[in-house]
Amino acid sequence: MKIDHIAMYVCDLEGARDFFVQYFGARSNTGYHNVRTGFRSFFLSFDDKTRLELMSKPQMTDSEKQRNRTGLFIFHSALEVKSK
Numbered sequence: 150m151k152i153d154h155i156a157m158y159v160c161d162l163e164g165a166r167d168f169f170v171q172y173f174g175a176r177s178n179t180g181y182h183n184v185r186t187g188f189r190s191f192f193l194s195f196d197d198k199t200r201l202e203l204m205s206k207p208q209m210t211d212s213e214k215q216r217n218r219t220g221l222f223i224f225h226s227a228l229e230v231k232s233k
Contacts, residue, residue, distance in 0.1 A: 154192070154200035162205040166191045169201065 159165040169175040175193035182189045187207040194200050 154202050156190075156202035156204055158204050158206070158209060160205065160209055162189055162191065162203055165203050166193065169193050169203075175201070 166175075166177050170177055170193070173195065175195055178192045178194075180189060180191045188204065189206075190202055190204040192200055192202050
């Protein structure tokens with residue numbers, strides 16, 4: 150068994166995509182856009198076949214967060230880099 154992909158919501162979809170492409174060598178698909186709901190996403194692929202889905206909706210906001218919150222809106226990922 151393996152994880153197919155991890156998905157996360159971001160407010161700046163293109164900016165997040167560009168970050169992973171520039172600093173982690175990700176390859177992006179051309180994107181998906183549901184014109185009815187406004188939902189948009191990109192799938193990013195990495196050399197080891199890991200995939201990350203970046204998603205966004207037009208009504209998303211980045212409100213202030215409490216440090217001790219729990220629930221679906223917490224996202225954690227760990228990245229290992231060998232050098233700068």
